[in-house]
Amino acid sequence: MTTARLPLFPLNSVLFPGLVLPLNIFEERYRAMMRELLKKPEDGPRRFAVVTIRDGHEVAPSAPGLPDPTAVPEQGPAAGFGTDPLRSFHKVGCVADAATIRERADGTFEVLATGTTRARLLSVDASGPFLTAELEPVLEAPGEEAGTLAEGVLRAFRQYQKRLAGARERSLATGAELPDEPGVVSYLVAAAMMLDTPTKQRLLQAPDTASRLRDELELLRTETAIIRNLPSLPAVELTRGPTHLN
Known part of the structure; x- marks a missing residue:
């Protein structure tokens, strides 16, 4: 299977x-990554890999503003991830394509990227100004009864x-069909x-679409039952995620 080396963005x-x-990019290692991506043709892909940090594996301070005012943040591309960064990350991540990279006057960046395909992390290189990784694509089969399961999901x-939004119908995209x-x-x-991050990571790593849908169906039924028994719950906008600070 063909592998590729891409900049690595842990989240x-x-x-x-x-x-x-x-x-929202402000750390120097990720600024350097964005400057490198900006060198690529604007009409082509500007790809990097997003991997999830394992719980408890951000092993050292990597930015100021910590409770201990005497703490000195680590420097360099692997700051916060120990001597073997590969162990700090989940092995299946997602390749992202940066459609928009906008540099602000202060040298920070505002980036809008889209996930494209799953990828497996094979190795991590910390020798440059930012982490890079060797990755291989993770192909996905539909599995048995994926269509029927999708309807149920x-x-x-x-x-x-409906339960989350106080019985008011919401869709993933405003004004659009699911x-x-x-x-x-x-x-x-x-x-x-x-869902918590480990559960989302489990869903990302599912061996096929049908397996992910089965897991989601069980989670949806469980979560909906829990919400039904709560006395009240404020409406939640599902379509807006937070801007990640790095």
């Missing part, structure tokens, strides 16, 4: 194929949305559900 969240990722997701392609459904629902 405390999970990116899924097809989902938009807004980034969409029905369950609509009920989940998709019906099983793979797209599985990624959009995984991203939109209010």
Whole structure:
């Protein structure tokens, strides 16, 4: 299988194929990454890999503003990830394509990227100004009954949305119908559900679409039952994710 070497962007969240990722870049190692990506033709892909940091594996201070005012942040591309950065990250991540990279007057960047395909992390190189990684694509089969499962997940997701939003119908995209392609459904629902990071990572790593949809159906039923028993819950806008600070 063909591998590729790409800039590596670790996050405390999970990116899924097809989902938009807004980034606010201020650390020097990631500024250097964006400057390098800007050298690529504007009409071509500006790709980097997003991987999720394992719980408890950000091993050292990497930015100022910590509770201990005497703490000195680490410097360099692997700051905060120890002597073997590969161990600090989940092995399956997502390749992102930066559609917009805007440099501000102060040298920070505003970036809007989109997840494209899953990839497996093989090695990490910290010898340059930012981390790079050797990755191989992770192909995904539909699995058995993916279409039927997707229909069930969409029905369950609509009920989940109603409960979250105080019985007011919400969709993943304002004014648009939810998709019906099983793979797209599985990624959009995984991203939109209010789940912890390890659970989202498990969904990203699912061996096939049908397996992810089965997992989501169980999660949706469980979460909807929990919400139903809560006395009240404020409306939640599922379509807006936070801008990640790095």
